[in-house]
Amino acid sequence: MALKSFIEVHPDSHFPIQNLPYGVFMTAPDLLPRPGVAIGEYVLDLSEIASAGLFDGPLLKNSDCFNQPNLNKFLSLGRPAWKEARATLQKLLSSAEPALRDNEALRSKSLIPLKKAAMVLPVAIHDYTDFFSSMYHAKNCGTIFRGPENPIVPNWFHLPIAYHGRASSIVISGTDIVRPRGQSKPVGDSSPQFGPSAKLDFELEMAAVVGTGNLLGNPVDINEAEDHIFGLVLMNDWSARDIQAWEYVPLGPFLGKSFGTTVSPWIVTLDALEPFKCDAPKQDPPPLPYLSEKASKNYDISLEVQIRPAGEQDAYVVTRSNFKHLYWTLPQQLAHHTVNGCNLQPGDLLGTGTISGPEPESLGCLLELTWNGQNPLELCTGIHRKFLEDGDEVVFTGQCKGDGYTVGFGTCAGKIVPSPP
Ligand SMILES: O=C(O)/C=C/C(=O)CC(=O)CC(=O)O
Ligand SMILES: [Ca+2]
Numbered sequence: 001m002a003l004k005s006f007i008e009v010h011p012d013s014h015f016p017i018q019n020l021p022y023g024v025f026m027t028a029p030d031l032l033p034r035p036g037v038a039i040g041e042y043v044l045d046l047s048e049i050a051s052a053g054l055f056d057g058p059l060l061k062n063s064d065c066f067n068q069p070n071l072n073k074f075l076s077l078g079r080p081a082w083k084e085a086r087a088t089l090q091k092l093l094s095s096a097e098p099a100l101r102d103n104e105a106l107r108s109k110s111l112i113p114l115k116k117a118a119m120v121l122p123v124a125i126h127d128y129t130d131f132f133s134s135m136y137h138a139k140n141c142g143t144i145f146r147g148p149e150n151p152i153v154p155n156w157f158h159l160p161i162a163y164h165g166r167a168s169s170i171v172i173s174g175t176d177i178v179r180p181r182g183q184s185k186p187v188g189d190s191s192p193q194f195g196p197s198a199k200l201d202f203e204l205e206m207a208a209v210v211g212t213g214n215l216l217g218n219p220v221d222i223n224e225a226e227d228h229i230f231g232l233v234l235m236n237d238w239s240a241r242d243i244q245a246w247e248y249v250p251l252g253p254f255l256g257k258s259f260g261t262t263v264s265p266w267i268v269t270l271d272a273l274e275p276f277k278c279d280a281p282k283q284d285p286p287p288l289p290y291l292s293e294k295a296s297k298n299y300d301i302s303l304e305v306q307i308r309p310a311g312e313q314d315a316y317v318v319t320r321s322n323f324k325h326l327y328w329t330l331p332q333q334l335a336h337h338t339v340n341g342c343n344l345q346p347g348d349l350l351g352t353g354t355i356s357g358p359e360p361e362s363l364g365c366l367l368e369l370t371w372n373g374q375n376p377l378e379l380c381t382g383i384h385r386k387f388l389e390d391g392d393e394v395v396f397t398g399q400c401k402g403d404g405y406t407v408g409f410g411t412c413a414g415k416i417v418p419s420p421p
């Protein structure tokens with residue numbers, strides 16, 4: 001029989017007992033950040049569950065990992081502890097288990113309606129890297145930025161390309177994004193100009209949250225890489241295409257992307273995503289041995305982007321894509337990141353890169369959807385976009401459909417506000 005919680009959960013809810021994603025939340029009046037898992041319309045306060053002595057497995061029994069303002073300590077404990085926590089919580093929340101179900105006092109202090117919880121960044125992010133793992137995105141960007149002759153650079157099929165991003169400007173879903181100012185060089189004009197970006201874009205991405213790190217000088221083996229990943233979030237790598245196009249040669253993205261990166265609040269664990277594993281695309285040429293996996297897997301996660309223009313009730317779908325389109329897998333990204341001895345730490349964020357699919361309706365950013373502004377996108381009658389305008393809210397969602405339940409990521413949203421005068 002399917003696992004069922006004592007809390008009613010709608011079949012379309014992103015947060016059934018099969019999911020149990022981790023986040024960090026605060027409530028008024030004390031605003032103390034503490035870890036929780038989402039269940040239906042509630043967040044279960046893990047600091048209360050720990051204080052009540054209900055984490056009674058051997059690894060978590062005496063741990064203070066849930067009395068912390070972020071999840072880093074829990075993540076550093078590794079997969080056996082994550083599995084123990086998941087088993088404990090699935091049992092505690094199941095319809096057959098009385099410990100929480102029949103304890104009115106504990107229920108009232110540990111189950112908080114989601115709408116009363118303010119979500120904060122779930123982890124302290126020391127380092128953030130962004131990959132470039134969709135072949136469709138690489139091909140389209142290459143064609144737009146460098147011309148149709150050789151759209152995909154020759155190294156792309158041999159290694160998961162990435163750049164080091166900026167951790168300090170990663171923000172939680174719901175945070176406004178200030179339109180960046182910077183240098184750009186319009187085609188044909190000989191001198192660069194300065195001002196608010198005129199080509200502000202979103203990038204539909206997901207990001208892996210590193211669980212256990214590795215020591216400096218000790219690369220992670222490709223077939224053990226998955227054990228270093230705690231889970232996934234949605235990520236919007238906001239990008240100023242005019243700033244990017246002028247600055248990125250020869251060192252790559254800099255100020256065109258470091259003004260804000262939005263993540264969704266709930267980390268969906270790889271354990272919850274396990275039933276949605278699917279084969280990754282066949283890689284040709286075969287990767288070097290250090291990137292060759294025994295089994296090369298992706299996840300079947302449907303992704304959607306909506307734009308809600310200023311003053312509009314409705315949001316309009318602009319793209320539908322899927323995580324399964326990625327060419328380079330998460331373990332390949334992580335193994336490659338560490339192959340030179342580079343150390344990762346708990347909470348580090350590894351963006352997948354823009355997740356574009358093969359169809360014109362599955363492209364993961366406006367640069368591709370409008371072909372650099374040449375073909376404006378119709379949101380609805382009378383409203384078109386080449387790039388984002390002030391007041392636009394961009395909302396990502398992601399979900400996996402199980403048999404009678406949904407494992408979802410909630411939303412990753414941000415609104416563009418004008419540049420400072
Ligand atoms: O093709 C390029 O020069 C760069 C394209 C990007 O915008 C890179 C990036 O942020 C990686 C990605 O999201 O896939
Ligand atoms: Ca990106």
Ligand SMILES: [Mg+2]
Binds near residue numbers: 261
């Ligand atoms: Mg960014």
